Amino acid sequence: MIVKNDYNLVQLQAKVQSQLSQYRFQHCLRTADKAVELAELNQGDVLKARVAGLVHDYAKERSDAEFISVIKQEHFDPDLLNYGNAIWHGVIGAYFIKHELGIYDEEILNAVRNHTTAAPQMTLLDKIVFMADYIEDGRDFMNVDEARQVTLADLDDGVRYQLTHTLELLLNKKTKIYPKTITSYNAWVAGH
Template identity: 55%
Template sequence: MSDELIYQEHLIPMTRQELIEHLRAALRDKRFEHVLRVEKTAIELAGQYGVDVEAASIAGLCHDYAKQRADEDFIKVIKAKKLDPDLLNYGNAIWHGFVGAEMVKDELGVHDEDILNAIRFHTTGAAYMTKLAQIIYMADYIEPGRDFPAVKKARKLTRQDLGAGVAYQTKHTLLYLIKNNAPIHPQTLATFNAWVPQYGKEID
């Protein structure tokens, strides 16, 4: 199905095949294959949850567009666009979402805020996420190439209740960061507070 997508011009000023070529040039093979799997998962979830399939395809493909850019590129954009200066205290894991969305806008011509927010929030989540943002957050986590102890339950929950999937991922991401003494972005905490308590034992 994804190969048949042309894309409406208000979403992105190119065809899917043209976008694929941009991504192939920007990413190493392993990462490129990952974004294709995320796109496929996002399209499946979009069909299930009534979200625009073309938007899901674009966001799924573009979510890691900036993943392999040099740190200097991110820092330049943070300063030039006067983004939150606290971003400078983090690194690629945070930058390729928040700052990567700006690169997708400027370099690929995507101006749809729902798509851009899905890219911005795909690592930290957000207290409020549209269905599309929830789908990209989860598609990145549960795509078929992922293999970690929590992924089977994450897939099951996501198919049953998208919000439960969001809560489950957020809880496990926070536990992982704590276990590894990694810095926690404030938005990850905001996501936890907004999503996890309402699901309680369902996500244990």
Template identity: 35%
Template structure:
């Protein structure tokens, strides 16, 4: 399936405002990929598909998670996390995407993970800071993205964790682990720099 066919099909899976978000993530992911040395075509493809399952019914997401074998501990946490893993499953099953880098960038765009690849980071950060995003701290994330992909992503995770804490919500442990992994990486760079 070619890029335009994928885009048209994905567009039918979401409301127009979410498609506008997806378009913003696509543009931002390509820009970040070009700046930091990731593959822009892979970044764009992952961005197109990152929210493909976002508007599926929760029961359908749960069923797809179980079917894919990726449910793990996700079912114990906020269903807002589920669409990323379901999206990777759907990208493979329904759109013929086989590239493991693209599938992982879709899978980890919400929670992050320890040992994030460059493409994972680009798509995750693009989702945080695309032009349509408006939340406290987003301008600081955008500003930092011009200097450091990792520091900007830490700010994004900090924002998510702060929001969840302020609202008394569960925090997915992998997000904390992803943040800590980036902090360790930045500390190591500072020690070697």
């Protein structure tokens, strides 16, 4: 099937590949495939799902110095400096994607911004990318099959599942938790 769109997917894929290790590029391809599957299942925009899934980790292998200089020069919230790549590659990653890949669609950019922390209010595309990243076919963590089952049955339940398990993991590791992750957890899970 020929899809009419504004994105040259072949070119986009090559650009993403040029910035990533083979291992992470393959993860991006699998995330894009899973995002398409979730979009089809939930009546979402299949093309935006593919593009957002493909580019979501575009900036993941940038140096800390590069992120720090963008945070400072572009006047992002200085509190971001207290965190690291795990948070930066989403929030600041969207900046690189916009300026280097020429993707200006705010829906796609927001899905990238929210893909590690989720958000109290999420669009369908946000949820699709958040979950596709978590359950793509190469993932192999304990309970991944359960996570897949829950997500395929109900996307919102999947979001709750991931937020709960990620927060547990962060608490166990005694990692500093980015406030938005907690806000997301409170909105989606606490009290439900």
